[in-house]
Amino acid sequence: MNVVAAPPIVPPLPAPAMSPRTRRLLEGPIVPTLLQLAWPNILVMLAQASTGLIETWWVSFLGTDALAGMALVFPGFMMMSMLSGGAMGGGISSAVARALGSGRRADADAYVLHAVVVNGALGLLSTALFLGFGAQIYGAMGGQGASLAAALAYSDIVFAGVVLVWLMNALASVIRGTGNMLVPSLAVCLGVVLLVPLSPVLIFGFGPVPAMGIAGGALAVVLTTAMTATVLAIYLLAGRSIVRPVLARLRWALFADILRVGAVGSVSTLQTSLTVALTTALVGMAAGPAAVAGYGTGARLEYLLIPLVFGLGAPLVALVGTNIGAGQRARALRIALTGGALAFAMTETVGLLAAAFPAAWLGLFTDDALILATGSAYLRLVGPAYGFFGLGLCLYFASQGAGRLGWPLAAGLLRMLVAVGGGALALHLTGSLAALFAALALGMVLYGVGLATVIARGVWFR
Numbered sequence: 001m002n003v004v005a006a007p008p009i010v011p012p013l014p015a016p017a018m019s020p021r022t023r024r025l026l027e028g029p030i031v032p033t034l035l036q037l038a039w040p041n042i043l044v045m046l047a048q049a050s051t052g053l054i055e056t057w058w059v060s061f062l063g064t065d066a067l068a069g070m071a072l073v074f075p076g077f078m079m080m081s082m083l084s085g086g087a088m089g090g091g092i093s094s095a096v097a098r099a100l101g102s103g104r105r106a107d108a109d110a111y112v113l114h115a116v117v118v119n120g121a122l123g124l125l126s127t128a129l130f131l132g133f134g135a136q137i138y139g140a141m142g143g144q145g146a147s148l149a150a151a152l153a154y155s156d157i158v159f160a161g162v163v164l165v166w167l168m169n170a171l172a173s174v175i176r177g178t179g180n181m182l183v184p185s186l187a188v189c190l191g192v193v194l195l196v197p198l199s200p201v202l203i204f205g206f207g208p209v210p211a212m213g214i215a216g217g218a219l220a221v222v223l224t225t226a227m228t229a230t231v232l233a234i235y236l237l238a239g240r241s242i243v244r245p246v247l248a249r250l251r252w253a254l255f256a257d258i259l260r261v262g263a264v265g266s267v268s269t270l271q272t273s274l275t276v277a278l279t280t281a282l283v284g285m286a287a288g289p290a291a292v293a294g295y296g297t298g299a300r301l302e303y304l305l306i307p308l309v310f311g312l313g314a315p316l317v318a319l320v321g322t323n324i325g326a327g328q329r330a331r332a333l334r335i336a337l338t339g340g341a342l343a344f345a346m347t348e349t350v351g352l353l354a355a356a357f358p359a360a361w362l363g364l365f366t367d368d369a370l371i372l373a374t375g376s377a378y379l380r381l382v383g384p385a386y387g388f389f390g391l392g393l394c395l396y397f398a399s400q401g402a403g404r405l406g407w408p409l410a411a412g413l414l415r416m417l418v419a420v421g422g423g424a425l426a427l428h429l430t431g432s433l434a435a436l437f438a439a440l441a442l443g444m445v446l447y448g449v450g451l452a453t454v455i456a457r458g459v460w461f462r
Helices: 020-027 028-063 064-101 105-140 145-160 162-177 183-206 214-239 250-286 289-325 328-357 357-360 368-401 406-430 433-456
Strands: none
Touching: 020 064, 020 162, 020 289, 020 433, 028 064, 028 183, 028 214, 028 328, 064 105, 064 145, 064 162, 064 214, 064 250, 064 289, 064 368, 105 145, 105 162, 145 162, 145 214, 145 289, 162 183, 162 214, 162 289, 162 357, 183 214, 183 368, 250 289, 250 368, 250 406, 289 328, 289 368, 328 357, 328 368, 328 433, 357 368, 368 406, 368 433, 406 433
């Protein structure tokens, strides 16, 4: 009888060790983990948003035309920040988080180069667009005479360097995708600290530095952004992050993984910025440059909500993406709804305070009666709806982590149609800016309530 020896038992290869940071995303208690990740991000987003406030405050000393020029440029520049950090940045963070959650460490490393290529190309395209067509864009938004000249003086410099904003947010988004919110926060805070003295020096001049006027504020933003991007690049190249830059072969599959979230997210971001831009145009046509300055100054508070919610949203991208990558769907949904509730509470508090005390905000920038009247009317009517905007925006970020952005896109389109289309109709029928602002508020309510309803019903997993 022949005895056949049994084949030797080969033990399975050990699974790659999971980073403690990744394990915390998968197993940590939801509220403490979310707040622990969010607080440095909220702090830095407020610091980053304050750059616009610092500039606006200094520029306000140059007069109403300069302030109106800033109001014309701000939606476009804020759109670049939102596209690079919130939309494409969300696609980058989501891709990195899902790769780490499913154990694809090599892909996570390769995403660094792919993120830089994607955002770098889009940044150059943005520069070409605004340098080539800035006058037409701002003219269509109601810019004329001295206010249009001020807008172009600021825009030509800030958009010449806007590619640095895209690159900075690409690197920050890679790091955030690993669950590390602190390092990007510290880098941005460092830039804000530098901006505080640099902006007035370049605007008004100091010693051998000549006064550059409104163009000096733009140059200050470009210089501080370059410094922030450099700090983030050094951190990644030093090998301190979970993911490390590698000279990997460029692969369409990895580009597609970023773009399938980032491209759809970009459409949603464009909807938000287009809503403000078109509303600015309606205000300008109805009431002139001073009213544009009033609406633009009031709407800056609305734009402040975006980085505030992003403070919660960036951790949500990492948390939701990692949990879905690991197959933990129910936990991912609980995380998203918890984050949405926190965002509603924060932004509604801001909105109610702004509605109750509009002069406390507007008085920081001007004492012009028409500017104050327009801005106050906006804040009293739209401020109480800020919580719904914050809710919808937070769930948009969570949807980035899930890789499911169809419903946020639909909700954003509904908001834009109600705010701009309904607002234009209301303005035509009544001739009152208050009717336009009421339509803006209704659009926000529908955006937040609609998106929360469908996500709670499990639309991500159908």
